[in-house]
């Protein structure tokens with residue numbers, strides 16, 4: 001058994017962490033923190049999670065005594081919290097962007113402020129960094145768009161087949177967190193599709209960092225907000241190196257099947273089948289499919305994840321399972337939904 005604490009537990013990813021961890025046979029939740037809801041029962045904020053006996057607390061960080069601590073806090077806040085939590089001797093899994101970059105100059109350029117708590121971390125995408133995650137003290141859980149994009153291209157980057165990838169992603173509104181904003185206000189998103197940060201989203205350099213570990217592929221990324229609550233659908237328009245001009249869809253699909261054959265949470269769609277948001281909703285799976293190539297040589301790959309699960313809390317628990325030597329799928333076995 002491990003003792004687990006969640007900082008920022010009143011937010012959406014905090015709620016999802018608790019939902020999964022309550023069913024994890026190796027975990028005891030010892031602390032769920034919130035600055036606003038000190039001493040308030042869990043279900044007053046997350047009404048789905050009832051009769052758990054858990055209450056939020058605004059405990060001092062150095063009074064937290066846990067083996068694993070999840071920081072489900074915004075970027076800029078995590079960097080102020082994580083160093084002190086590591087000093088307690090716990091292993092930390094941070095869900096924000098604060099520890100995802102190998103080069104802090106890139107972080108400061110894209111996030112627009114100084115990083116004040118620099119510490120080495122392992123990028124928590126198990127399908128690429130499983131070995132390093134097992135030995136880490138600090139795991140930087142990937143961004144939601146990034147997870148869907150990277151996994152849709154990783155096998156081809158690893159095989160050094162890619163010239164260029166253009167990721168076009170559509171996200172549900174829970175991706176922007178629990179606090180309402182003008183861009184998440186219902187009349188602004190309902191019946192609408194809103195592109196934003198079309199050439200300047202901070203997930204672009206994160207995708208570039210990870211795919212760039214294997215080849216010199218060029219990456220572009222554009223996000224859109226769509227009127228759904230959960231889910232990210234990414235259409236990856238890929239352009240292969242000239243020597244692969246004659247390759248067919250089936251060969252591409254075989255490369256993906258081979259790369260991901262032992263991955264418990266990656267499912268490759270059958271020929272002609274498209275990933276869909278509803279099929280992964282609430283689950284830690286990523287569905288990858290399409291693999292069609294048009295007359296101009298554009299290869300189209302589509303991925304679907306739940307932004308709050310494989311894109312955040314589920315992936316964070318997968319990382320905890322790796323850190324603790326548990327079965328990788330422990331607590332995360334649930335399928336998505338249909339419809």
Ligand SMILES: NC(=O)C1=CN([C@@H]2O[C@H](COP(=O)(O)OP(=O)(O)OC[C@H]3O[C@@H](n4cnc5c(N)ncnc54)[C@H](OP(=O)(O)O)[C@@H]3O)[C@@H](O)[C@H]2O)C=CC1
Nearest residue numbers: 008010011012013034035073074077095096144175177178
């Ligand atoms: N939503 C998503 O789909 C994804 C989110 N992420 C990342 O995960 C992290 C959490 O996201 P999410 O749960 O959506 O965010 P939310 O805004 O829903 O929740 C964050 C919680 O953190 C607490 N918090 C806010 N500011 C501070 C601070 N300065 N110090 C301490 N606690 C603070 C708040 O709780 P209180 O005020 O009660 O203390 C708040 O409820 C973020 O870094 C986000 O970027 C990553 C992937 C996907």
Ligand SMILES: CC(=O)N[C@@H](CCC(=O)OP(=O)(O)O)C(=O)O
Nearest residue numbers: 095096097143144145171175176
């Ligand atoms: C719909 C929406 O607003 N999504 C968020 C990304 C959520 C996420 O993964 O955030 P971090 O990388 O900051 O952890 C955004 O575009 O900023």
